[in-house]
Every structure is written in structure tokens, then in C-alpha cells.
Amino acid sequence: MLAAKPKRAVPVFDKLRVPAHYAFLYAASGKPTAMTDIAQLSKWNRDLSQAISALGTDAFFPALIAAIQGQVRFDYPQVWLYHKDLPPQVLYHEIPDNALASQVDTYLDGPYREDPFYQTSMNQPRSKFYRLSRITAGKLRETQYYRDYYADTGTVDEAIYLSRLRGSNVINVCMMRLPRHGTFTEQDYETLYLLAEPISELIKSHSEHDDFAVTHLIQPGIDHQVDLAFRTFGASLLSPREKDVLELMLRGYGTDTSADRLGIALETVRRHRKSIYRKLDVSSQTDLFSLFINSLTCLGQAAGDDPLRIYMAPSQ
Amino acid sequence: MLAAKPKRAVPVFDKLRVPAHYAFLYAASGKPTAMTDIAQLSKWNRDLSQAISALGTDAFFPALIAAIQGQVRFDYPQVWLYHKDLPPQVLYHEIPDNALASQVDTYLDGPYREDPFYQTSMNQPRSKFYRLSRITAGKLRETQYYRDYYADTGTVDEAIYLSRLRGSNVINVCMMRLPRHGTFTEQDYETLYLLAEPISELIKSHSEHDDFAVTHLIQPGIDHQVDLAFRTFGASLLSPREKDVLELMLRGYGTDTSADRLGIALETVRRHRKSIYRKLDVSSQTDLFSLFINSLTCLGQAAGDDPLRIYMAPSQ
DNA sequence: GCTTCAATGCCCCACCCGGGGCAGGTCACG
DNA sequence: CGTGACCTGCCCCGGGTGGGGCATTGAAGC
Structure with missing residues (x-):
């Protein structure tokens, strides 16, 4: 099948000196058919489109x-x-x-x-x-x-x-x-x-x-974006431990359950919360949640970084 | 230039009945040149490649x-x-x-x-x-x-x-x-x-x-979705006034500022909050916020309706 | 060495939250 | 008419929150 191209000369074809690799466009009788011509170019475009759609x-x-x-x-x-x-x-x-x-x-x-x-x-x-x-x-x-x-x-x-x-x-x-x-x-x-x-x-x-931003900005829905927000929100301002405590807060964990999960005292969680409020310039958990929700609007621009960076500097 | 295709008949061309839109491939004398043929297909592939490289x-x-x-x-x-x-x-x-x-x-x-x-x-x-x-x-x-x-x-x-x-x-x-x-x-x-x-x-x-997605699809989508969530969350379960109080809560208003805004007493706001918690089966503002954020994942399925309907009945 | 930051943890205290109770008035429905 | 939902509003009370203070230890930077 690989040598499917006809080898014998086609009288009219030779006379015109159309390139040999277009020979398949013509019937054996030497009379070309318009649909065969279109069909071959169409095949290339169709196959190419398959490849494009699989990118x-x-x-x-x-x-x-x-x-x-x-x-x-x-x-x-x-x-x-x-x-x-x-x-x-x-x-x-x-x-x-x-x-x-x-x-x-x-x-x-x-x-x-x-x-x-x-x-x-x-x-x-x-x-x-x-x-x-x-x-x-x-x-x-x-x-x-x-x-x-x-x-x-x-x-x-x-x-x-x-x-x-x-x-x-x-x-x-x-x-x-x-x-x-x-x-x-x-x-x-x-x-x-x-x-x-x-x-x-x-x-x-x-x-x-395969770029990370594309994969994670396109593929998932809002839930992924929110998950990303849980992980990135405030990261540019807080210490690692403060981030741990904040993420648990955002996910709905109370002070006692956060302490259990992190294996630390209740008082330590409280101390971290105070630091978080100070660094993010809020004075209650309500303010904090509100800030979080509002920062969702900056996720795209942040592209995986801390959305607060964008939110706090809207003039960029 | 738009009507650049030659209108006059080419004798040999007509005999072969090649489609009219390939007429430009042949010189006026009726003798095709191999390079002109290749050049046209090459142009499509070259232009297409330009577009691909600019993706x-x-x-x-x-x-x-x-x-x-x-x-x-x-x-x-x-x-x-x-x-x-x-x-x-x-x-x-x-x-x-x-x-x-x-x-x-x-x-x-x-x-x-x-x-x-x-x-x-x-x-x-x-x-x-x-x-x-x-x-x-x-x-x-x-x-x-x-x-x-x-x-x-x-x-x-x-x-x-x-x-x-x-x-x-x-x-x-x-x-x-x-x-x-x-x-x-x-x-x-x-x-x-x-x-x-x-x-x-x-x-x-x-x-x-990623660049296109961020600018035109993801970010407007998130903004629109969050705003929609503020307006629809809980609507299937709460009274109109409760919805008013809830929306202000979600947007970060405290009890006193909510009362001011709605022109009612602080105690009335508190009473509404209690009803909200009971109807949504939560026991604190933290739980409420957490529920709200989690329900964001159901906004698409809700299609403008209350996402809590979907969130509470995931087996649909 | 000194200062700052981070992690951990104890204490005091004012105050708001959220559970509960009660109330009055209006409206819609069976 | 009776009932329930809705809107409004007052009170009691336990408990957690969030502000403040203090402390120790270790690491990093000047």
C-alpha cells in the first residue's frame, strides 16, 4: 500500500507536466474529477485540524x-x-x-x-x-x-x-x-x-x-480557582505557619480543630490569628473572609501568585 | 484586486474541467508551471504556520x-x-x-x-x-x-x-x-x-x-460568578429580608453597619441572622462563609438559580 | 552583640456572638 | 378562625473572639 502511487504515464497528465505527486488527483482514464481534487486538500486540512484539536x-x-x-x-x-x-x-x-x-x-x-x-x-x-x-x-x-x-x-x-x-x-x-x-x-x-x-x-x-498556568487556569472550574486561592491568598505577607493557620480558617476550621490538626496549643493558634489580622490589616474573621472573597477577582492576574498582591495595588 | 481571478477561458484548462478557483495556477498561455502550483499550496501552509506560531x-x-x-x-x-x-x-x-x-x-x-x-x-x-x-x-x-x-x-x-x-x-x-x-x-x-x-x-x-484565557474568559467569569453568588446564595431557603441581611454579611458588613443600611435595629439584624443560621443549618458566621465558598463550585450547574440547591442535593 | 522575625504558649479583660426565650402586628392559606 | 411565616425588637447568658501583655528559643542579618 505504501507504493500506491501509479507509476504508468498518463498521456494528458504528462503533456501538462503537472507534478507527479498530484497524479492521484486524476482517474486512470486521464480525466480529472473536481471532487477528488477538493477531497485531497480537504483531507490535509481535516487531518491537520484533528491534530490542532488534540494540542x-x-x-x-x-x-x-x-x-x-x-x-x-x-x-x-x-x-x-x-x-x-x-x-x-x-x-x-x-x-x-x-x-x-x-x-x-x-x-x-x-x-x-x-x-x-x-x-x-x-x-x-x-x-x-x-x-x-x-x-x-x-x-x-x-x-x-x-x-x-x-x-x-x-x-x-x-x-x-x-x-x-x-x-x-x-x-x-x-x-x-x-x-x-x-x-x-x-x-x-x-x-x-x-x-x-x-x-x-x-x-x-x-x-x-503543558505550561502550568494554562493547565490550571483552563482545565478546572471555579472550585480549582478557589482551591488555588486557599493556598495562595496572603502568601506574600505571611509566614509559613501563619499560612497554615489561615488556610484552615478559610476552609472553615475553628480554633480548636485547627490546633488539633496542626498539633499545637489553642493559644498558639490564637496568637497566629492575631498576627494574621495585623499583617492583612483586618480586625475580625468577618473582615478576613470578606477580603478573601473580594480577592477572588484578582486570581487571574495573579496567575498562581498571591492575589492580594494585585488586590492591594490596583493601579498596576 | 479582489476580482483578480482571470475570467477568460483557458482552452486546455476547460477541457480538463479543473475547478475555476484553481485557474490562477496556470499561466495565460495555458501551460501550467509546477512552481506556481506548489507556491499556492505553500502559501496556505506558510500563512497557516504564521498563525500557529502566533497562538x-x-x-x-x-x-x-x-x-x-x-x-x-x-x-x-x-x-x-x-x-x-x-x-x-x-x-x-x-x-x-x-x-x-x-x-x-x-x-x-x-x-x-x-x-x-x-x-x-x-x-x-x-x-x-x-x-x-x-x-x-x-x-x-x-x-x-x-x-x-x-x-x-x-x-x-x-x-x-x-x-x-x-x-x-x-x-x-x-x-x-x-x-x-x-x-x-x-x-x-x-x-x-x-x-x-x-x-x-x-x-x-x-x-x-493562558494570556487570552485570563484576559477574556477566566477573570470575567470569576467576577460574574462571585457577584451572582452574592445574589443567589440561599435564595431558595430564605425570606426576602433574610436575603438582604445575608447579602450584606457576605459582602463584609458587620451587624451594626447592616442595621444602619437597612434602617432597622441591631437586634433585628441579630434575629435575622439566627433565622439564617437555622435555615442553612450552620452555627456560626465561619460556617456560613465556608458554606458560601464551597457552594461556588455549584454555580455552573445552578445556572443562575440558588447554588445551595445543587450543593445540598449532590446526587442529582 | 543586638535586633528582628518566627514559632510556641500563658494570662487578663472587654465585648460581641449565638443559643435561648419572649413579644406584637400583618398577611396568606386551609 | 387558627396557624404559620414574616418583620420587628427586647432580654438573658455562656462562651469564644480579639485586643493587649508577657515569655523562651532559634535563626538570620547588620
Whole structure:
């Protein structure tokens, strides 16, 4: 199925010299159908949208791989995080069990350091798409990396999409070809190159969806926000112990139950409460609760920090 | 420039019946050039990548508008946030000054409520692309909305991309046509429809980036919810006067200041407080505040009603 | 060394809270 | 008509709150 593109010439098609990789748009008779044309572009956009909708979730990489496969078929899909300070990590793969050892385990034992893609990734890469033959300048077979490792993987061609992240980290989507599917054609490469920009940007965006503020500001409802408020309210002004006492107060614990919970005397809780009132400039628990509720309006701007900071300085 | 597509027939082109909107891919001589073909698809992917790379920033909507304009031209680009609980808000626009009043200010004075796009957006929309003529079933001119507002905007066609966000909020990209540019052709619509998926998903992803979420969704939501809570909390269980006293308590008023405000005796306020505690089954102001804060998690389900109804009956 | 802060804990005292009781007047409903 | 809910308001009393004071110990900074 991987070599599904028709090889025989289509008379009218040849005459027009439309690129070979659009050949599938035309019926065998040589007469193109408008719906087939639209359908193919529609497929790319539809698959791409699937990937976009999966941003920030575990389903993103499978969707991205499927979108690429929808344009050019390849073997052993794998997504690697090349970390500046750590060994490479597989974020996702579709490698069959019988090839897993050589593709991942053996690779990680050491050869990855000589991998031309890894070296390129770690040295300020400028492009978002690389072909193995180009970066090795046709000299792959002369390398130690080839003799010791690559020759045993059984692959005959390889290319990657590369996405540079913050902190000089890189995520690569690795695409290979086995002998029975043959090397990538020039048309394959042309198409893959064409898709490099959106793919690279999507991967970068995906990596930024793990940001704590996004996760905790979007995902949960008000209850999470309130929980966050319990933990952050007053943190910029109070001592750690005072924060403990305050959080219990806010959660409805009385003085005696707070003392039990913290394993301290009732009088100590009282002493902390007095300090809390003084530092937050209130004179009763009613005032305190009111301040807390009003500070909820500043949670967004505080972004995980103490909302009182914003509340007390509204002119920012 | 908007009618830049060549109108004259290209002999070979006609014979193949390739869709008219791909005509620009071919030179006047009728001989297509491979680079022109690739260049157009490349432009979409390049523009799309620009938008992807701008996700979460102010540059996103300009980039998105530019990407769409690169495929189909339209007038008065505007991006609207239709919030479930608040009036509509313009997130971005490219409306000239002389049309701003009718497009935005007048619209927000009231007509938006009768806008077919707004109504569609607020009622569980299923599609990601809508044409005005389709959702009005050709009856736009019979409506009050048309007579009172739309006829004065000077536009002859309109379509939107629609992206559903969390919480039943919606973002619409609004595209119009002025008389001098004519209505959208069927081919225009075909192209716009084709791009709906990635555009809608990108907008949704953009809204989930932290900066956008904080500014436009989370904070207004919290403010609105807390205010709503002050007004609705306990309403299903308390008398009108008890509600008055409770609301003042929640807003931080003490017994004496509540009495002043309501023009009643201190003892009356105390008597109401006792009734409140009995009806809400709490035994102190601390318990009451704690109940209030915990009930905030039920505001969504309560949908404007008393959140205590939900809080007390969690098995619903 | 001195000062400040933090954590812990004891004491005094004024005062408000919250439980209880009582009351009068109005209105709606069975 | 009787009952209950609502609104208003007065009183008693136990107990917790919140202001103040004092103390010890340890750590950090000048």
C-alpha cells in the first residue's frame, strides 16, 4: 500500500507536466474529477485540524503522525525529545515490537550521540525538515555510526521534522523507509518539505500547552480557582505557619480543630490569628473572609501568585 | 484586486474541467508551471504556520485574517467573543473608522440580540462555518433586524467561522462583502468551507493559551460568578429580608453597619441572622462563609438559580 | 552583640456572638 | 378562625473572639 502511487504515464497528465505527486488527483482514464481534487486538500486540512484539536493532549502525536501519513507514507514513526541536558526520550512511536530494540534501546545505549540528526538538532538547527542523505552529504556509509548501528536497523532512508523549543530543546518527528517500500522519491520529499512549517509550529505549540498556568487556569472550574486561592491568598505577607493557620480558617476550621490538626496549643493558634489580622490589616474573621472573597477577582492576574498582591495595588 | 481571478477561458484548462478557483495556477498561455502550483499550496501552509506560531499572542488574529485573505478576499474583518453571560466583545477588527460605529457601537446597543449569527452561536451551533443566506433561509429582508440595523451597514453578503469554546462561549470570525466587491461566489464558499476545520480549531487553541484565557474568559467569569453568588446564595431557603441581611454579611458588613443600611435595629439584624443560621443549618458566621465558598463550585450547574440547591442535593 | 522575625504558649479583660426565650402586628392559606 | 411565616425588637447568658501583655528559643542579618 505504501507504493500506491501509479507509476504508468498518463498521456494528458504528462503533456501538462503537472507534478507527479498530484497524479492521484486524476482517474486512470486521464480525466480529472473536481471532487477528488477538493477531497485531497480537504483531507490535509481535516487531518491537520484533528491534530490542532488534540494540542496539549496525549492524542496529539498520533494525530500528527496520521496527518503526515495521509500525504506521504513512511515506516517506524517516532517522536523524540532531544533534551539539552538529558538523554533523548521517546515521546511517541509506532514501531513494531520486533524492531523496537534496535530503534530505541540500542540507539539509546550510545549510538544516538553519533546520529547526524541528533547532532544537527543539538547544534542550532535552522531548518524544520532534514533528509539523511543531505546532512551526511552522501557519506553516511563511511561513518562509524553506520557500521556500528545504522546498517543493522534495516532502513534505507530517513527524514525528520524538527521543532525547536524553549531552552534549546528539540522535538523531532522521525520518518523512515524500509527496503520493501523503497526510498523516498523526490516528489515525496517535495511534499514533506511543503508541510514542514505547520508541523513544526504545531509541535512547538503542543509543548507550550503543558505550561502550568494554562493547565490550571483552563482545565478546572471555579472550585480549582478557589482551591488555588486557599493556598495562595496572603502568601506574600505571611509566614509559613501563619499560612497554615489561615488556610484552615478559610476552609472553615475553628480554633480548636485547627490546633488539633496542626498539633499545637489553642493559644498558639490564637496568637497566629492575631498576627494574621495585623499583617492583612483586618480586625475580625468577618473582615478576613470578606477580603478573601473580594480577592477572588484578582486570581487571574495573579496567575498562581498571591492575589492580594494585585488586590492591594490596583493601579498596576 | 479582489476580482483578480482571470475570467477568460483557458482552452486546455476547460477541457480538463479543473475547478475555476484553481485557474490562477496556470499561466495565460495555458501551460501550467509546477512552481506556481506548489507556491499556492505553500502559501496556505506558510500563512497557516504564521498563525500557529502566533497562538496565544496579540498577533494571532491578524495572522489568521491574513491567512484567510490569502485564499478568499473579504471586507470588514472582525473577531467577536460571544460570552454566555456577558455582552459580545470585539477581540480584533480591521474595520475602517467610517464604518466602525455601525459595525460595532450600534450593533452592541441592542441589534446583536437579533443577529442570526449571534443567535446561532448561542444555541448549540454544530457547524464551524455559516453563510448568512443559509441560516436566514433567504428571509433576512423580512426581519426587524434587517430593517432596523442590517440594511444600514451597507454590506451585501456575510459569512462566519465559528469556534466553540469551553463554557458555551463562542468566537466568531466575521467576513463581509461590500457592494463594490460583490457577494461571495460559490467557489469562494467552497474554499472557505474547506478551511473551516483548521481555522476553528486554531481559534479554540488560541483561547486556551493562558494570556487570552485570563484576559477574556477566566477573570470575567470569576467576577460574574462571585457577584451572582452574592445574589443567589440561599435564595431558595430564605425570606426576602433574610436575603438582604445575608447579602450584606457576605459582602463584609458587620451587624451594626447592616442595621444602619437597612434602617432597622441591631437586634433585628441579630434575629435575622439566627433565622439564617437555622435555615442553612450552620452555627456560626465561619460556617456560613465556608458554606458560601464551597457552594461556588455549584454555580455552573445552578445556572443562575440558588447554588445551595445543587450543593445540598449532590446526587442529582 | 543586638535586633528582628518566627514559632510556641500563658494570662487578663472587654465585648460581641449565638443559643435561648419572649413579644406584637400583618398577611396568606386551609 | 387558627396557624404559620414574616418583620420587628427586647432580654438573658455562656462562651469564644480579639485586643493587649508577657515569655523562651532559634535563626538570620547588620
